[in-house]
Amino acid sequence: MKKHYDVIVIGAGPAGYVAAIRSAQLGMKTACIDNWLDETGKPALGGTCLNAGCIPSKALLESSEYYADCQDSAVHPGISFTSIKLDLEKIQHDKNRIVGELTGGINSLFKANGVISITGQASLQADKHILVSSQQNEKTFELSATNIIIATGSRPIDIAAATMDQHRILDSQSALQFTEIPEKLGIIGAGVIGLEMGSIWQRFGSKVTILEAQQSFLPAADGELSALALAEYRRQGLTIHTGACVTKTESHDKGVTVVYTDSGEPQRLEVDRLVVAVGRRPNTEGLVPAEVGLLIDEGGFIHVNEKLMTNLPGIYAIGDVVPGPMLAHKGSAEGVAVAELIAGKAMHINYSTIPSIIYTEPEIAWAGQTEEQLKQAGIKYRSGSFPFTASGRARAMRKTTGMVKILATENNDEILGVHIIGAHASELIAEAVLAMEYKATAEDLALTIHGHPTLSEALHEAALAVNGAAIHIVNRKG
Ligand code: FAD
Numbered sequence: 001m002k003k004h005y006d007v008i009v010i011g012a013g014p015a016g017y018v019a020a021i022r023s024a025q026l027g028m029k030t031a032c033i034d035n036w037l038d039e040t041g042k043p044a045l046g047g048t049c050l051n052a053g054c055i056p057s058k059a060l061l062e063s064s065e066y067y068a069d070c071q072d073s074a075v076h077p078g079i080s081f082t083s084i085k086l087d088l089e090k091i092q093h094d095k096n097r098i099v100g101e102l103t104g105g106i107n108s109l110f111k112a113n114g115v116i117s118i119t120g121q122a123s124l125q126a127d128k129h130i131l132v133s134s135q136q137n138e139k140t141f142e143l144s145a146t147n148i149i150i151a152t153g154s155r156p157i158d159i160a161a162a163t164m165d166q167h168r169i170l171d172s173q174s175a176l177q178f179t180e181i182p183e184k185l186g187i188i189g190a191g192v193i194g195l196e197m198g199s200i201w202q203r204f205g206s207k208v209t210i211l212e213a214q215q216s217f218l219p220a221a222d223g224e225l226s227a228l229a230l231a232e233y234r235r236q237g238l239t240i241h242t243g244a245c246v247t248k249t250e251s252h253d254k255g256v257t258v259v260y261t262d263s264g265e266p267q268r269l270e271v272d273r274l275v276v277a278v279g280r281r282p283n284t285e286g287l288v289p290a291e292v293g294l295l296i297d298e299g300g301f302i303h304v305n306e307k308l309m310t311n312l313p314g315i316y317a318i319g320d321v322v323p324g325p326m327l328a329h330k331g332s333a334e335g336v337a338v339a340e341l342i343a344g345k346a347m348h349i350n351y352s353t354i355p356s357i358i359y360t361e362p363e364i365a366w367a368g369q370t371e372e373q374l375k376q377a378g379i380k381y382r383s384g385s386f387p388f389t390a391s392g393r394a395r396a397m398r399k400t401t402g403m404v405k406i407l408a409t410e411n412n413d414e415i416l417g418v419h420i421i422g423a424h425a426s427e428l429i430a431e432a433v434l435a436m437e438y439k440a441t442a443e444d445l446a447l448t449i450h451g452h453p454t455l456s457e458a459l460h461e462a463a464l465a466v467n468g469a470a471i472h473i474v475n476r477k478g
């Protein structure tokens with residue numbers, strides 16, 4: 001007899017594994033089916049985020065930043081190293097150790113919470129049945145559930161002009177596994193992945209060129225921050241061409257020839273390796289036969305309503321496989337919300353305060369609306385900024401690049417957007433998100449006492465500056 005569950009989750013990425021744990025915590029009999037296998041063929045929970053995304057990229061960003069800082073005697077005047085050794089094999093080994101410990105951690109959390117973990121490829125059938133084929137023991141079996149949560153995530157988009165062979169033309173997953181530092185690295189796409197990958201390998205010594213099709217650089221970020229970031233990345237040595245359309249690539253013995261047009265003029269770029277980072281698309285191919293009738297849009301995203309319900313009763317979808325920002329924390333929030341909804345509780349997700357973070361040096365983090373968005377929407381606002389050059393802590397850390405900008409409504413001072421570029425922006429943004437979640441005013445932040453000397457004082461000063469009351473910079477008149 002086929003096994004029946006209260007909840008079956010398909011996919012154990014940050015959306016799916018969180019949904020499974022929360023469902024089990026709420027007393028529901030829960031199974032989670034996932035198909036990810038590590039390079040040794042063993043199941044590895046955690047999806048893209050843990051195995052090939054957030055975690056390995058941040059491990060390499062940390063190692064490469066440390067390596068770059070050690071080489072630069074200007075980072076900490078008076079401290080210099082006479083010899084620095086880079087052992088990429090050890091760095092990769094250690095990154096894999098971190099990944100292994102975290103994926104193993106999810107296994108333990110599943111066990112502790114009573115989630116049944118199933119390894120295999122799931123396909124959704126009619127009447128909330130699921131067919132699972134296991135690559136490991138070549139078995140196919142069927143399960144059924146009262147509720148199904150689809151969390152199958154996403155994979156890289158490929159483009160005809162640069163077909164990936166995972167040897168010379170690669171996706172981000174392969175670019176996180178280099179065993180040699182490419183002398184010349186090309187990257188197509190100056191989005192989050194392009195910039196993080198570019199930063200890692202540039203710091204390790206590659207000559208990195210990023211080709212971005214759009215004329216504008218990082219258009220999702222506030223314009224002032226994008227401009228500052230572009231200048232800083234170029235100062236660090238990243239070559240970034242915007243308005244560059246790749247038309248052809250040719251792999252050969254020594255590397256890849258990339259042909260692209262820049263302002264209509266044909267250009268050539270010779271690189272050892274080329275990374276394609278032009279976005280990701282949802283994993284829905286082969287997930288469900290057409291006759292089951294699950295609504296999937298042209299881009300492959302599963303159609304859901306505001307409660308993350310698909311068009312089929314009892315079937316939900318969350319994470320990268322549904323429209324919205326492709327972020328781990330967004331998927332996890334949806335995972336909790338759907339589990340609570342299924343258990344009969346109220347669900348809460350505030351999409352307007354989800355933070356976006358780019359883990360380059362300097363880091364960029366923002367939540368809420370940009371100045372450009374407010375202008376376009378005709379919303380009257382006041383702005384307060386504070387540069388890290390005026391922060392005692394940033395100076396003590398020798399990390400003075402960047403600023404904090406707070407945007408608040410003109411009529412009632414409510415914070416609508418916070419934009420940070422600088423050291424630890426990824427951590428500083430949490431205070432802004434909390435403030436916005438509670439609909440705080442700039443004055444609320446300004447009245448909150450911040451520790452001294454901390455980088456968070458820059459947020460405090462920017463909040464004071466919204467109302468012309470900053471202490472450690474000269475306030476704008478009028
Ligand atoms: P996934 O993590 O993709 O997990 C889906 C899981 O389902 C996978 O294990 C997949 O193999 C499995 N699956 C798919 N189909 C089936 C099937 N039919 N049967 C069984 N299993 C199936 N986001 C951040 O917030 N912060 C970051 O710093 C960050 N860095 C990133 C760096 C890189 C290089 C990349 C590529 C992404 C990064 N992201 C980051 C994005 C983040 O990884 C994704 O948003 C997140 O993993 C999405 O979670 P998910 O659970 O929806 O899907």
Ligand code: NAD
Pocket residue numbers: 159188189190191192193194196211212213214244245246277278279280325326327356357358359
């Ligand atoms: P992205 O959408 O961030 O950037 C893709 C870039 O490629 C865009 O700037 C786009 O204009 C450009 N592009 C598209 N087609 C092109 C072409 N043919 N030639 C040249 N440029 C082209 O996508 P990504 O960087 O691949 O990242 C995918 C997803 O993963 C994102 O949604 C992101 O949220 C997530 N991610 C998040 C983090 C983080 O939170 N720190 C890190 C990595 C990835």
